Amino acid sequence: MKELGATLLRKDAFSEIVIGNTAVVRAMIEGGTRVVTSYPGSPTPEIASAIKSMPAAERPFYFEFSTNEKVALEVAFGAALNGHSSVVFFKSVGLNVAADSFVQLSMMDITGGMVVLLGDDPGANSSQNEQDNRHFARLACLPLLEPADAQEAYLMMKEAIALAREKRSAVILRMTTHVCHAKEKVSFGPWRPEALDRRPRFDSEGWNYIPLAASVLPLKRFALKRLEQVRERFEASPFNRIIDNGNAKRGVIAAGTARLSLLDALEGSAEPPDILELGTVIPLPRSLVMRFLSSHEEVKILEELDPILEAEIKSLAYDALLRTRIIGKVDPEELIGEYVPEKLRAILAATWPDLVAPPPSPRQAGRKVPDRPPQLCPGCGHRTAFQAVRAALEGSDITVADIGCHTLGYLPPYRMGRVLLSMGHSTSTAAGLSIYNDERRVLCFMGDSTFFHAGIPGVVNALFNSHNVTYVMMENGTTAMTGHQDHPGVGRNFNGEAPRIPVRSVLEGLGITNIREIDTYQVGKLTQAVKDAVAETGFKVVIAKHPCMLKFTREARRKPGWYARHVRIDTGTCTLAHDCVERFGCPSFQIIEGRAVVVSNDLCIGDGSCRQICPSGAIVNAERA
């Protein structure tokens, strides 16, 4: 939409086609949220894009990208202690990082209330796992709401904000990838702006904010009691609905996007089961569930990922000596992946074969369509860095990956960075790999945003304990993978100019002396630097530095005088060695007539980084069109 910012700031009620991530921003505006924080991660970054679409001066709340999820959560918490309704959002695995503070929230009297908005990722569409964060809500004794579409995301976000404020609590809104990105026409309410109350209302006399030893148990008692109050509210919540199809035999309890897939699967069904749709998942509205269970002979539970509702519902039925047959997850596959319509149809067909037909089997067809794995962008500096590192190492040496665009280096043709856990793990996993190891040198990669996020402790540890590790810092001046958010090394934050904290100064400040900084695109120099570094003992750093080419080119395109640059193959010189295709692997190089190489101008950005790798010097700059 051209004028998203102005639309979000409308005072009247309106409806608009938006994605879930945009819908929740309008809920924050209407709900009187004052402070919002985040660390980027799919599927949530578009929430920040929607916030950015509002001119800074008109934004009704403060927003920041913090250095990591834990920091973001703490900033939102602190703001809420002063009475400001706050929201923190991040991706699924971000909660692992934030967990150490998150698990204390239920013991706190949070004056303004805060919402923790999670972007969970069943199906691992863009994450390193598909963890079910409902476990964390249980662990932390916090309420959790779970929308199924964009309209509900907006409504539940408003409810979460109001509930958090009323109970002076933290409340979780758990969205999933295809709720964050689902689009539809959403009806919004009016916005009646209220004046900002600037009084810092933190009151350490009115509450004990120090959970320590003896004070923990009463605080936990309080947390459990508050959760019971929320349960009562959820018993009557409009977000739980019964769809009465007059079926006394069969019922289904469903939550999240499984609800939508279920309705699709049941289209045209002659005897559809009754359905209890659950929107307020934790704490479970037990009376409602019990009423539904006891009025059906068989009830199937449909929830993505882990059997969390199932376990609780079965234990309820057990305690009540209920005879209803409760069908939970039967096949291990029901624990895996998203409940997309075809998956749900298959589950339902296995449960009640007379109810729906299984999804059609794949069409028998000709040869396999060539795969198109994700890859580094044309001109990406990470590709050149992999080229250099490969040339500097021996085949048996160990390379450790980290999270970022450069993770894709594990794919052919580079095969660099062969083990991955989480953001910032690489220096420490590498340190472990170096113990009792005199044979295979250990080198790790890590990007600059990750360095600030969770990378520094591992670097300090490698130094502190003198580990034999070479760390290649892939410094591209941005958080590239998640959409080019600024980080502390850039000199700019979400709101404007900011002090620049150069990665190199941090490393030097730690006392690291053997730092080699090379322009990423200088393959020869970078290769030599890596060779020299791996030959030394101890912890050493090679900084491969160049702005992210995608970002750089996008910015250049907007400047006057820009014209499209490309390389081309000088066919007279080309010896068909195919290094550009097979070793460098830039997608711009395409093969025609079986052998000849051509450059796709649709892809090539003309950075020329490939010219150094052609053994016959056949890649040349194309003449200006």
Add this chain to the structure above:
Amino acid sequence: MASKGKSSFDIYMIGVGGQGIGLLAEAMARAADHAGLVVKGCDTHGLAQRGGIVTSHLRLGAAAHSPLVSPLGADLVVALERNEALRAARTYLQDGGVLVWYDATLQPLEVRLGEAPAVTREEVEDECRSAGASCHVVSRDDLEDPREQNVAVMERIAALGLMPGVGSEHFKAALGDLMEGKSLAQSLALFGEAP
């Protein structure tokens, strides 16, 4: 037994990162909205960098619940690239559906490495034939920029009436919601509008 017939009209879109699937998907949804239809949709980006597969789902009509189209359930498949046209025709196009695709080629790695032969136009047409589907290929030599291919495909969808109830006036209104200035003028020109 659930009847096979479904009452929504389901569209599956596919292309390669950088080809403009995002704009295509947004304009298609808005065009349907301008035509008074209920829309649900979802872009799926995964790890799509430039050069990865990008897909988008769009479902029209009040009977659609999930925003996701089911495999072999698309009434209409829209593809912006040849390999992806074949992939989507095979996995998402329903028997008797419609494929409309722009004949651009961005070779996948296996083809570049010589491990798989390049996909031909005939393979795409054969795939449609075996599914009893109709196949419309778009290829224009009057485009200034490959990033207009998505608009060229929409123009064809409108001209052939491939989205029931959605006409070129609705597409033009949708483009007007999303673009301005020169790029809007260029896009409307593809719909035959004088600059």
